[in-house]
Amino acid sequence: MARVIVVTSGKGGVGKTTTSASFAAGLAQKGFKVAVIDFDVGLRNLDLIMGCERRVVYDFVNVVQGEASIKQALIKDKRVDNLFILAASQTRDKDALTQEGVGKVIEDLRADGFDYVICDSPAGIEKGAQLALFYADEAVVVTNPEVSSVRDSDRILGILQAKSKRAIEGDDPIVEHLVLTRYNPNRVQAGEMLAMEDVVELLNIKLLGVVPESEDVLQASNSGLPVILTEGVSASEAYKDIVDRFLGEDKPQRFLSVEHKSLFKKWFGK
Amino acid sequence: MALLDYLLGQRRKSSANKAKDRLQILLAHERSHAKAPDYLPKMREEILAVIAKYVEIEEDNLKISLDEENGFEILELNLVLPEGKG
Numbered sequence: 001m002a003r004v005i006v007v008t009s010g011k012g013g014v015g016k017t018t019t020s021a022s023f024a025a026g027l028a029q030k031g032f033k034v035a036v037i038d039f040d041v042g043l044r045n046l047d048l049i050m051g052c053e054r055r056v057v058y059d060f061v062n063v064v065q066g067e068a069s070i071k072q073a074l075i076k077d078k079r080v081d082n083l084f085i086l087a088a089s090q091t092r093d094k095d096a097l098t099q100e101g102v103g104k105v106i107e108d109l110r111a112d113g114f115d116y117v118i119c120d121s122p123a124g125i126e127k128g129a130q131l132a133l134f135y136a137d138e139a140v141v142v143t144n145p146e147v148s149s150v151r152d153s154d155r156i157l158g159i160l161q162a163k164s165k166r167a168i169e170g171d172d173p174i175v176e177h178l179v180l181t182r183y184n185p186n187r188v189q190a191g192e193m194l195a196m197e198d199v200v201e202l203l204n205i206k207l208l209g210v211v212p213e214s215e216d217v218l219q220a221s222n223s224g225l226p227v228i229l230t231e232g233v234s235a236s237e238a239y240k241d242i243v244d245r246f247l248g249e250d251k252p253q254r255f256l257s258v259e260h261k262s263l264f265k266k267w268f269g270k
Numbered sequence: 271m272a273l274l275d276y277l278l279g280q281r282r283k284s285s286a287n288k289a290k291d292r293l294q295i296l297l298a299h300e301r302s303h304a305k306a307p308d309y310l311p312k313m314r315e316e317i318l319a320v321i322a323k324y325v326e327i328e329e330d331n332l333k334i335s336l337d338e339e340n341g342f343e344i345l346e347l348n349l350v351l352p353e354g355k356g
């Protein structure tokens with residue numbers, strides 16, 4: 001039975017697509033069959049981050065509107081087995097997606113034997129973001145240690161708890177996970193940035209992991225590679241930990257302190 | 271130098287702490303608002319209209335809140351009448 005996981009944040013530009021790409025690739029590397037869907041209709045980006053932008057023939061909207069089958073539209077990743085991408089439409093408007101249409105696509109993916117469906121949400125708390133989270137079983141809330149991001153994450157948590165299918169039908173609530181990203185231990189130590197403990201306390205959800213602010217993320221996106229596939233860099237290690245913890249492993253948090261970072265540099269020569 | 275670092279450190283520390291304090295207050299406020307039923311603003315307007323038939327009041331002087339206590343939902347109306355009237 002496929003688990004549907006929404007990657008969401010409210011605020012834009014905090015790292016949802018970066019996280020979706022790496023999380024999906026990491027789960028697929030563990031042997032699960034994973035589909036990652038770009039819900040950002042009109043502003044597609046996941047294809048670029050995953051490096052498959054030139055292989056998009058049919059997109060999510062084509063499937064929802066019955067112009068292509070899910071099998072025709074899924075793009076198979078060339079580096080990781082069992083990883084498939086469903087691109088957003090670049091030309092249509094946001095209203096091209098409907099709740100029933102999205103539900104049908106998720107049903108089709110379930111029937112195809114997918115283990116995980118990762119939904120990369122658009123920014124905001126309006127229709128697009130609500131569609132991306134509607135069918136979720138679990139949510140990865142991506143937050144930056146910064147006031148407006150924390151506030152928006154709290155709003156999106158409220159929406160997960162009130163407007164998702166699980167909330168409306170009175171099922172078990174969506175399982176919520178926090179990914180705190182673009183974390184800068186130097187600035188936290190200097191008292192210039194909210195610390196991990198503060199954000200966890202404010203939002204009151206379980207921490208899946210902390211991803212440090214890292215230049216390697218930009219480099220990975222330049223070459224169309226989910227950063228988790230870059231060997232030996234901190235952001236990649238952080239996402240691997242996140243995948244392991246998601247799958248139930250009990251790993252201590254890393255990348256929280258300045259010392260840790262320099263140790264890491266010693267080990268990996270980075 | 272050490273003293274300067276210490277003082278600068280203290281000042282910087284307060285910016286993250288300030289952020290946390292402000293968020294604590296704001297999130298508590300927004301959470302209670304998010305839980306308020308959709309009919310509350312409309313109901314508030316209608317109650318105001320009824321009261322306005324009998325007494326002159328400032329709109330801000332009517333406070334309506336919905337709270338939960340011991341499993342009961344409590345609708346609280348708080349109206350401050352203007353001085354020397356009512």
Ligand SMILES: Nc1ncnc2c1ncn2[C@@H]1O[C@H](COP(=O)(O)OP(=O)(O)OP(=O)(O)O)[C@@H](O)[C@H]1O
Binds near residue numbers: 013
């Ligand atoms: N850990 C990180 N370190 C440094 N830069 C990062 C990190 N994570 C993400 N970024 C950068 O932040 C920018 C936004 O990332 P991304 O596109 O993943 O955000 P998003 O939440 O999907 O944005 P949108 O709301 O527009 O969909 C990108 O330029 C990305 O390279």
Ligand SMILES: [Mg+2]
Binds near residue numbers: 017040045120121122
């Ligand atoms: Mg995005």
